Amino acid sequence: MIASPPSSPSTLAALAQATRQGAQTLSIASTTLKNQALEAIALALEDQQEAILAANQRDCQAAEQSGLARPLCDRLRLNLVKLKGAIAGIRDVARLTDPVGRVQLHRQLDEGLILSRISCPLGVLGVIFESRPDAVMQIASLAIKSGNGVMLKGGSEAVNSCRALVAAIHQGLGRVGLDTAVVQLLTTREETQALLELDRYIDLIIPRGSNSFVQFVQSHTRIPVLGHADGICHLYVDAAADIGKASAIAVDAKAGYPSACNAIETLLIHQAIAPTALPVLVGALRQAGVEIRGDGAARQVIADLAVATETDWATEYNDLILAVKVVDSVAAAIAHINTYGSRHTDAIVTEDAAIAAQFISQVDAAGVYHNCSTRFADGFRYGFGAEVGISTQKMPPRGPVGLDGLVTYKYQLVGNGHIVATYSGDQARPFIHQDLPG
Amino acid sequence: MIASPPSSPSTLAALAQATRQGAQTLSIASTTLKNQALEAIALALEDQQEAILAANQRDCQAAEQSGLARPLCDRLRLNLVKLKGAIAGIRDVARLTDPVGRVQLHRQLDEGLILSRISCPLGVLGVIFESRPDAVMQIASLAIKSGNGVMLKGGSEAVNSCRALVAAIHQGLGRVGLDTAVVQLLTTREETQALLELDRYIDLIIPRGSNSFVQFVQSHTRIPVLGHADGICHLYVDAAADIGKASAIAVDAKAGYPSACNAIETLLIHQAIAPTALPVLVGALRQAGVEIRGDGAARQVIADLAVATETDWATEYNDLILAVKVVDSVAAAIAHINTYGSRHTDAIVTEDAAIAAQFISQVDAAGVYHNCSTRFADGFRYGFGAEVGISTQKMPPRGPVGLDGLVTYKYQLVGNGHIVATYSGDQARPFIHQDLPG
Numbered sequence: 001m002i003a004s005p006p007s008s009p010s011t012l013a014a015l016a017q018a019t020r021q022g023a024q025t026l027s028i029a030s031t032t033l034k035n036q037a038l039e040a041i042a043l044a045l046e047d048q049q050e051a052i053l054a055a056n057q058r059d060c061q062a063a064e065q066s067g068l069a070r071p072l073c074d075r076l077r078l079n080l081v082k083l084k085g086a087i088a089g090i091r092d093v094a095r096l097t098d099p100v101g102r103v104q105l106h107r108q109l110d111e112g113l114i115l116s117r118i119s120c121p122l123g124v125l126g127v128i129f130e131s132r133p134d135a136v137m138q139i140a141s142l143a144i145k146s147g148n149g150v151m152l153k154g155g156s157e158a159v160n161s162c163r164a165l166v167a168a169i170h171q172g173l174g175r176v177g178l179d180t181a182v183v184q185l186l187t188t189r190e191e192t193q194a195l196l197e198l199d200r201y202i203d204l205i206i207p208r209g210s211n212s213f214v215q216f217v218q219s220h221t222r223i224p225v226l227g228h229a230d231g232i233c234h235l236y237v238d239a240a241a242d243i244g245k246a247s248a249i250a251v252d253a254k255a256g257y258p259s260a261c262n263a264i265e266t267l268l269i270h271q272a273i274a275p276t277a278l279p280v281l282v283g284a285l286r287q288a289g290v291e292i293r294g295d296g297a298a299r300q301v302i303a304d305l306a307v308a309t310e311t312d313w314a315t316e317y318n319d320l321i322l323a324v325k326v327v328d329s330v331a332a333a334i335a336h337i338n339t340y341g342s343r344h345t346d347a348i349v350t351e352d353a354a355i356a357a358q359f360i361s362q363v364d365a366a367g368v369y370h371n372c373s374t375r376f377a378d379g380f381r382y383g384f385g386a387e388v389g390i391s392t393q394k395m396p397p398r399g400p401v402g403l404d405g406l407v408t409y410k411y412q413l414v415g416n417g418h419i420v421a422t423y424s425g426d427q428a429r430p431f432i433h434q435d436l437p438g
Numbered sequence: 439m440i441a442s443p444p445s446s447p448s449t450l451a452a453l454a455q456a457t458r459q460g461a462q463t464l465s466i467a468s469t470t471l472k473n474q475a476l477e478a479i480a481l482a483l484e485d486q487q488e489a490i491l492a493a494n495q496r497d498c499q500a501a502e503q504s505g506l507a508r509p510l511c512d513r514l515r516l517n518l519v520k521l522k523g524a525i526a527g528i529r530d531v532a533r534l535t536d537p538v539g540r541v542q543l544h545r546q547l548d549e550g551l552i553l554s555r556i557s558c559p560l561g562v563l564g565v566i567f568e569s570r571p572d573a574v575m576q577i578a579s580l581a582i583k584s585g586n587g588v589m590l591k592g593g594s595e596a597v598n599s600c601r602a603l604v605a606a607i608h609q610g611l612g613r614v615g616l617d618t619a620v621v622q623l624l625t626t627r628e629e630t631q632a633l634l635e636l637d638r639y640i641d642l643i644i645p646r647g648s649n650s651f652v653q654f655v656q657s658h659t660r661i662p663v664l665g666h667a668d669g670i671c672h673l674y675v676d677a678a679a680d681i682g683k684a685s686a687i688a689v690d691a692k693a694g695y696p697s698a699c700n701a702i703e704t705l706l707i708h709q710a711i712a713p714t715a716l717p718v719l720v721g722a723l724r725q726a727g728v729e730i731r732g733d734g735a736a737r738q739v740i741a742d743l744a745v746a747t748e749t750d751w752a753t754e755y756n757d758l759i760l761a762v763k764v765v766d767s768v769a770a771a772i773a774h775i776n777t778y779g780s781r782h783t784d785a786i787v788t789e790d791a792a793i794a795a796q797f798i799s800q801v802d803a804a805g806v807y808h809n810c811s812t813r814f815a816d817g818f819r820y821g822f823g824a825e826v827g828i829s830t831q832k833m834p835p836r837g838p839v840g841l842d843g844l845v846t847y848k849y850q851l852v853g854n855g856h857i858v859a860t861y862s863g864d865q866a867r868p869f870i871h872q873d874l875p876g
Contacts, residue, residue: 115820224832249857252857252858360850361466366848367849368850369851371854372551373858376853376858381869382849383545394641395662400849408832409834410837411805411815413807413814413815414808415807416809417680417687418810419686421694
């Protein structure tokens with residue numbers, strides 16, 4: 001197969017412009033048409049599953065020959081089960097509520113002068129992902145449902161898989177009469193940087209990959225970026241904690257899926273409970289295969305802990321490692337979290353409602369939890385149906401972001417020749433400002 | 439008066455940290471306490487009005503001696519009427535609904551596992567403004583009402599006025615027992631750059647000043663910026679326009695207050711109506727003192743128009759100048775707006791509902807209007823009670839932003855030992871995902 005030459009920036013801008021134009025039609029497409037497009041895409045993917053799996057086979061062989069690391073090869077590989085799962089996911093997206101066209105505000109400013117705020121698509125999304133070709137299906141379906149065009153930049157090792165998938169997606173779009181340019185595939189590394197510079201055409205960048213990759217994206221574009229670079233989550237076991245709950249939550253939050261961004265990296269424990277609770281917690285965590293590193297006070301309770309240093313507090317291990325620190329108050333726990341945390345998700349275990357309230361109000365994070373595992377921080381678990389990403393930025397959208405994160409809004413004002421001069425000066429007419437139903 | 443030495447970056451970070459700490463208490467203050475603080479500030483400002491006006495007098499004298507331009511001197515000047523107006527504004531803010539603590543989502547994920555999304559303050563605002571000392575009172579009151587700390591950086595020409603105002607604000611905060619560090623005043627130019635680098639302590643930058651100043655701020659900070667650099671608004675007079683409405687709206691939108699960001703810079707007119715409507719429109723606009731520049735087609739209708747070039751379409755005049763372009767369709771008008779506009783506010787005048795709907799759905803701007811003046815784009819006119827700024831960014835908050843733009847939200851999840859392991863694997867328990875009242 002002959003690789004196409006890398007697009008020059010101007011070619012890329014032309015592609016982006018085509019996507020933007022196609023997206024304008026998609027932005028006003030009915031919910032029914034968008035759902036028909038998703039079903040047509042699902043059918044096209046089913047039709048072409050052999051070609052898709054064969055293309056993926058070529059990518060996997062090339063990756064093995066080039067010595068790509070085993071975990072990356074695993075993520076690259078598609079099989080019939082994975083493909084069927086992804087196709088089912090497209091049909092799930094079709095069943096979600098359309099985020100476009102929602103009336104968020106409806107207000108009479110004066111007689112015959114009506115203000116509404118209506119949700120509308122962002123325009124064009126730029127999505128950059130590593131290895132996993134299944135991301136193509138998920139992202140394209142979320143973009144279509146939210147009325148946005150999308151420029152997809154996959155890893156070069158997945159180029160054949162991505163092309164086969166996008167070919168099927170284009171077939172589905174074409175079958176319902178939608179412009180295939182709304183889903184665009186970029187395949188070369190050079191295009192990543194060029195994509196990040198297209199602030200005229202792209203409204204939101206969604207990076208999917210390692211922390212360092214997300215950080216790179218965040219610092220190389222003026223386009224808003226949805227996503228988080230770090231997930232340094234904490235569990236604070238208070239003096240008034242139920243040790244059984246604390247132990248179950250700690251194991252769930254650390255060992256269930258240690259490379260998840262919502263897994264904990266640091267356990268904070270109140271000094272009053274440390275002598276009795278720490279041995280229980282460490283025992284359960286070690287049982288689950290977790291290596292524990294402790295500060296001085298923790299090592300006074302359990303002598304054979306590895307040493308935790310300043311570096312540990314700021315590290316996302318993505319592994320079966322947990323740092324433990326003993327604190328003398330909930331205030332100290334909160335201060336530690338607000339200093340070292342990544343504003344993702346932090347939890348307290350306590351039976352003291354006042355202490356829990358203090359923790360929840362003072363910890364600065366997208367998620368603040370009481371007596372449950374940090375791993376609930378997830379769009380599906382929150383009931384959003386789909387997850388675009390988890391944002392650790394302070395400004396909304398914050399935390400797990402569903403389809404709602406892919407739309408914005410417009411203010412629409414309809415009058416009958418109304419001018420502001422009427423409402424100013426000595427004879428100023430007052431506004432009514434009355435909210436209307438719907 | 440001896441000027442204090444400029445703060446070094448480390449001193450500034452210490453100040454910011456103090457503001458952040460104070461803001462943490464303010465963030466959980468009751469609505470009543472925050473309103474008491476606002477009333478105490480209003481009273482303190484009334485008490486000290488003589489000292490404030492005398493300080494302003496010193497600033498104005500120094501400005502005149504140093505040859506500061508007349509419009510800047512005018513903006514710098516406070517008098518009793520302006521001061522009383524600003525104090526009344528503080529009491530207005532006290533009457534607004536508290537944006538903090540609102541339950542935006544309340545959902546049972548499973549028995550005993552309750553998710554809520556609650557609005558909360560951003561933390562610390564960094565506000566940089568030119569000349570106008572009255573901004574201090576407005577911004578401080580909005581920050582306090584929304585539970586945020588604020589670092590205010592005023593122009594050096596207003597240093598005495600700002601100090602006198604902040605002294606009164608501190609007195610008011612002190613009287614109700616709030617930490618005075620929540621409102622911090624910076625006064626040297628060096629501090630602007632240092633402030634923009636404090637992304638660890640400051641959550642949102644609000645610049646108030648010229649377009650070039652806002653652009654400077656936007657390109658020199660990693661902190662989110664609320665505001666717009668340009669306001670290039672359009673009025674499109676369709677073939678099916680009522681000429682009387684079009685004429686009244688054009689005059690209102692251009693001549694009422696030409697330096698406003700929501701004033702129009704370009705009038706687009708359909709070729710079918712240009713021969714009859716353009717003379718009426720140009721006559722009315724010239725009557726209001728507006729200079730008209732036209733493209734070739736417009737100058738065929740009215741020969742003595744100045745020539746509009748490509749540059750005009752991209753210019754915010756901030757003056758009594760208007761560019762006119764003849765287009766052959768609503769689609770051409772939309773394409774022009776989406777190319778040259780600044781996504782602020784654009785209006786159509788037409789009696790054709792289908793054309794209006796097309797314009798409203800396809801123009802990409804924070805405000806899209808039908809048969810009314812673009813100058814309604816304003817937080818007070820929308821009924822928000824206060825305006826923090828107008829955002830032309832695509833991501834929310836977009837358009838006029840009220841107190842709501844100064845808060846974010848947290849997800850709170852409360853369980854009773856709940857772990858995600860329960861909800862995964864072969865024996866997975868299903869989620870309930872049931873919305874609860876309130």
